[in-house]
Amino acid sequence: xxxxxxxxxxxxxxxxxxxxxxxxxxxxxxATLRSYPxxxxxxxxxxxxxxxxxxxxxxxxxxxxxPERGPVTILTVExxxxxxxxxxxxxxxATSNAVALEAAEALVFDGPALRRLxxxxxxxxxxxxxxxxxxVARRLVATRTxxxxxxxxxxxxxx
Amino acid sequence: MVxxxxxxxxxxxxxxxxxxxxxxxxxxxxxxPTVADGAVVYDEVRSPDDLPVGLRDEQAPGSxxxxxxxxxxxxxVTVGMTSWKRYTFPPIVPLTRAxxxxxxxxxxxxAETPELLAFLGVRGCELAxxxxxxxxxxxxxxxxxxxxxRRQSSLVVxxxxxxxxxxxxxxxxxxxxxxxxxxxxxxxxxxxxFLVESRSPMGDQLLDxxxxxxxxxxxxxxxxxxxxxxxxxxxxxxxxxGLHDRLLDALDSPRWQEVADRCLACANCTLVCPxxxxxxxxxxxxxxxxxxxxxxxxxxxxxxxxxxVAGGSFRSRRQDRYxxxxxxxxxxxxxxxxxxxCVGCGRCISWCPVGIDVREELEAIAPPAEGLxxxxxxxxxTGPATYSIGTIRSIAAETADTYSLVIDGxxxxxxxxxxxxxxxxxxxxxxxxxxxxxxxxxxxxxLTVRAAGxxxxxxxxxxxxxxxxLRGPLGVGWPVERALGRDVVIATGGIGLAPLxxxxxxLVSARDRFxxxxxxxGARTPRDMLYTDELASWPELGIxxxxxxxxxxxxxxxxxxxxxxxxxxxxxxxxPAVAYLCGPERMMQVAVRTVGERGIPAERTFVSLERHMxxxxxxxxxxxxxxxxxxxxxxxxxxxxxxxxxxxxxx
Numbered sequence: 001x002x003x004x005x006x007x008x009x010x011x012x013x014x015x016x017x018x019x020x021x022x023x024x025x026x027x028x029x030x031a032t033l034r035s036y037p038x039x040x041x042x043x044x045x046x047x048x049x050x051x052x053x054x055x056x057x058x059x060x061x062x063x064x065x066x067p068e069r070g071p072v073t074i075l076t077v078e079x080x081x082x083x084x085x086x087x088x089x090x091x092x093x094a095t096s097n098a099v100a101l102e103a104a105e106a107l108v109f110d111g112p113a114l115r116r117l118x119x120x121x122x123x124x125x126x127x128x129x130x131x132x133x134x135x136v137a138r139r140l141v142a143t144r145t146x147x148x149x150x151x152x153x154x155x156x157x158x159x
Numbered sequence: 160m161v162x163x164x165x166x167x168x169x170x171x172x173x174x175x176x177x178x179x180x181x182x183x184x185x186x187x188x189x190x191x192p193t194v195a196d197g198a199v200v201y202d203e204v205r206s207p208d209d210l211p212v213g214l215r216d217e218q219a220p221g222s223x224x225x226x227x228x229x230x231x232x233x234x235x236v237t238v239g240m241t242s243w244k245r246y247t248f249p250p251i252v253p254l255t256r257a258x259x260x261x262x263x264x265x266x267x268x269x270a271e272t273p274e275l276l277a278f279l280g281v282r283g284c285e286l287a288x289x290x291x292x293x294x295x296x297x298x299x300x301x302x303x304x305x306x307x308x309r310r311q312s313s314l315v316v317x318x319x320x321x322x323x324x325x326x327x328x329x330x331x332x333x334x335x336x337x338x339x340x341x342x343x344x345x346x347x348x349x350x351x352x353f354l355v356e357s358r359s360p361m362g363d364q365l366l367d368x369x370x371x372x373x374x375x376x377x378x379x380x381x382x383x384x385x386x387x388x389x390x391x392x393x394x395x396x397x398x399x400x401g402l403h404d405r406l407l408d409a410l411d412s413p414r415w416q417e418v419a420d421r422c423l424a425c426a427n428c429t430l431v432c433p434x435x436x437x438x439x440x441x442x443x444x445x446x447x448x449x450x451x452x453x454x455x456x457x458x459x460x461x462x463x464x465x466x467x468v469a470g471g472s473f474r475s476r477r478q479d480r481y482x483x484x485x486x487x488x489x490x491x492x493x494x495x496x497x498x499x500x501c502v503g504c505g506r507c508i509s510w511c512p513v514g515i516d517v518r519e520e521l522e523a524i525a526p527p528a529e530g531l532x533x534x535x536x537x538x539x540x541t542g543p544a545t546y547s548i549g550t551i552r553s554i555a556a557e558t559a560d561t562y563s564l565v566i567d568g569x570x571x572x573x574x575x576x577x578x579x580x581x582x583x584x585x586x587x588x589x590x591x592x593x594x595x596x597x598x599x600x601x602x603x604x605x606l607t608v609r610a611a612g613x614x615x616x617x618x619x620x621x622x623x624x625x626x627x628x629l630r631g632p633l634g635v636g637w638p639v640e641r642a643l644g645r646d647v648v649i650a651t652g653g654i655g656l657a658p659l660x661x662x663x664x665x666l667v668s669a670r671d672r673f674x675x676x677x678x679x680x681g682a683r684t685p686r687d688m689l690y691t692d693e694l695a696s697w698p699e700l701g702i703x704x705x706x707x708x709x710x711x712x713x714x715x716x717x718x719x720x721x722x723x724x725x726x727x728x729x730x731x732x733x734x735p736a737v738a739y740l741c742g743p744e745r746m747m748q749v750a751v752r753t754v755g756e757r758g759i760p761a762e763r764t765f766v767s768l769e770r771h772m773x774x775x776x777x778x779x780x781x782x783x784x785x786x787x788x789x790x791x792x793x794x795x796x797x798x799x800x801x802x803x804x805x806x807x808x809x810x
């Protein structure tokens with residue numbers, strides 16, 4: 001796919017919606033369109049995160065292995081959302097396993113190349129980091145809500 | 160001359176033909192309720208078979224259905240789609256015929272001698288409507304002679320109502336269900352025939368010719384009780400005291416705009432209204448214009464041209480037209496004619512394509528003082544100690560701690576409940592507890608119960624055949640009619656799907672009347688999802704289902720995350736949608752904010768609140784929350800009704 005095509009697809013995604021055109025085209029220059037077959041491992045917990053990605057189609061599960069409970073899915077990354085944000089945040093280690101639950105497609109960015117690009121261009125960094133922060137903050141808020149275990153009905157009812 | 164009830168006669172069902180024949184012998188065409196295109200329409204009746212035998216109408220905002228009852232009764236339908244004004248004040252009446260010959264103009268009246276008619280089965284509200292039009296069209300300084308001629312050519316056989324539709328509010332308007340003035344004969348249907356009373360000399364003559372014996376006291380009592388029960392079932396849905404002033408004081412209510420947002424200005428309400436009398440005159444010419452006929456036809460204050468003058472329209476906005484109609488009908492009509500223009504027949508509610516309910520609008524626009532505020536009449540046992548008995552037919556596990564119970568052998572008022580209503584369940588030795596109805600069957604309901612405490616645990620482990628006490632249906636449920644013509648988003652979590660299932664059933668049963676319908680359902684884990692078979696089959700019935708769980712093992716290939724994240728994949732932003740939300744309060748707070756951000760206004764976002772409910776009827780005080788009792792005024796509220804209460808801790 002041409003860089004123009006990649007920029008357009010990035011712009012249509014939730015993550016790319018509010019990025020200015022110059023940012024989209026600069027990012028598209030270092031982006032690769034990648035397909036993952038079902039069950040493919042995208043990230044491995046604790047391993048260096050070499051790529052940041054935006055899901056375009058399919059579903060990627062973020063899983064943590066809990067001894068004696070097996071792999072627990074904490075979140076699924078749906079089209080438009082991101083994975084591999086640790087590629088941009090030290091120490092650049094994946095915080096969970098990422099596994100494609102079904103055939104998926106993503107725009108991926110080489111971690112070191114993306115970091116170099118953002119370090120060299122303050123204007124680009126000023127566009128991209130707030131989006132990244134929003135993506136991670138959304139995830140934080142959602143995880144807190146999950147943590148409340150709202151459906152558990154913790155208290156004994158009076159009846 | 161009014162004949163006393165002492166002379167009431169009993170006409171066996173088999174002799175109804177004789178009454179029709181007597182009317183025909185007198186040269187009258189008999190007009191009564193008949194069935195056409197799935198609705199009751201007043202048309203020619205030659206035999207009792209032409210009447211809606213064994214049918215009952217189910218009316219609700221924006222909804223009308225005929226249902227078979229399997230009985231031989233003919234007057235179990237309430238009011239038909241069109242009113243008697245179709246005959247007394249026809250939609251099109253030729254007025255004059257103009258012609259020009261040899262330079263001379265002639266203008267002739269087109270008046271014809273109207274045919275003799277007999278109206279069979281005129282309801283109390285409809286008699287009142289005839290009186291209202293009599294006053295408007297024949298009771299002032301100028302008289303519509305066409306109307307007067309037609310009225311004087313019609314004989315009226317009334318039928319008192321022995322059941323009511325959900326849209327009826329004659330009791331509030333003082334027009335029914337009893338037959339008031341203006342009838343010649345009055346019928347009250349009993350199982351095996353009709354109680355017949357005369358109210359005029361013409362009625363006396365007819366009664367003398369009928370093969371009807373004097374009615375037994377038991378028959379008279381049965382008739383009186385049947386009509387009284389109808390009155391009871393309607394309650395008093397509209398607080399009319401002071402309504403005139405309250406309405407005129409509310410000309411700048413923001414609600415007019417909110418109604419206009421739903422109103423299509425289609426004029427259906429004015430066409431089915433039995434008292435609306437506005438007309439226009441149009442000229443119809445031959446091609447050579449030698450003869451020109453002027454015709455009077457029904458017009459409506461909802462049409463764009465109704466208030467048009469050379470400089471534009473005085474009421475270009477729909478909110479102005481709705482205000483014009485409502486304030487005329489309920490307020491300025493009284494100033495002009497001494498009576499309300501509304502008789503409470505409910506036609507404008509049933510035949511509104513978007514289900515605008517005039518009772519609800521009056522309450523919102525011109526709310527009565529607190530002491531006068533009317534609450535919906537609660538069906539069934541409503542006292543704190545009035546239970547009916549139901550039998551647990553079967554119990555099926557939904558999840559590890561949640562069960563669905565089929566309850567039958569129940570009072571029919573329970574199956575007549577609405578989506579979102581609940582029952583108080585009583586088992587000896589346990590405190591009674593509220594459970595929402597999770598499905599309505601013809602002769603049963605389903606209750607989905609989580610075993611969360613001693614009483615609920617005892618219930619779900621009962622043996623089939625166990626009898627339990629039930630009180631209800633109670634509370635105010637989901638306003639399904641607000642979704643007519645709109646996209647619908649339903650967001651729910653955990654057991655919150657149970658009270659929403661009857662709403663989904665209602666949407667499915669009339670699927671083409673709603674836009675896209677999306678269900679967003681979240682659960683703790685995949686094993687905690689209710690109704691998994693139906694979640695899989697609803698998409699075939701036109702419900703888009705998106706599921707998510709808080710956590711899952713590797714076998715789950717669906718979404719994991721909180722239920723509000725499902726909105727990220729939606730694209731209805733800007734569409735006129737309605738939202739129904741039910742789940743833990745914290746989940747609903749997040750969902751309310753999310754749908755608000757997507758442009759669904761607070762007036763169209765509905766939540767079901769959970770509070771400690773003990774009596775279910777607003778007497779015990781447990782569920783009081785600000786201005787409302789959750790059990791009686793809810794449990795379903797619009798977010799606009801609740802204001803900030805949803806986000807205040809500890810309310």
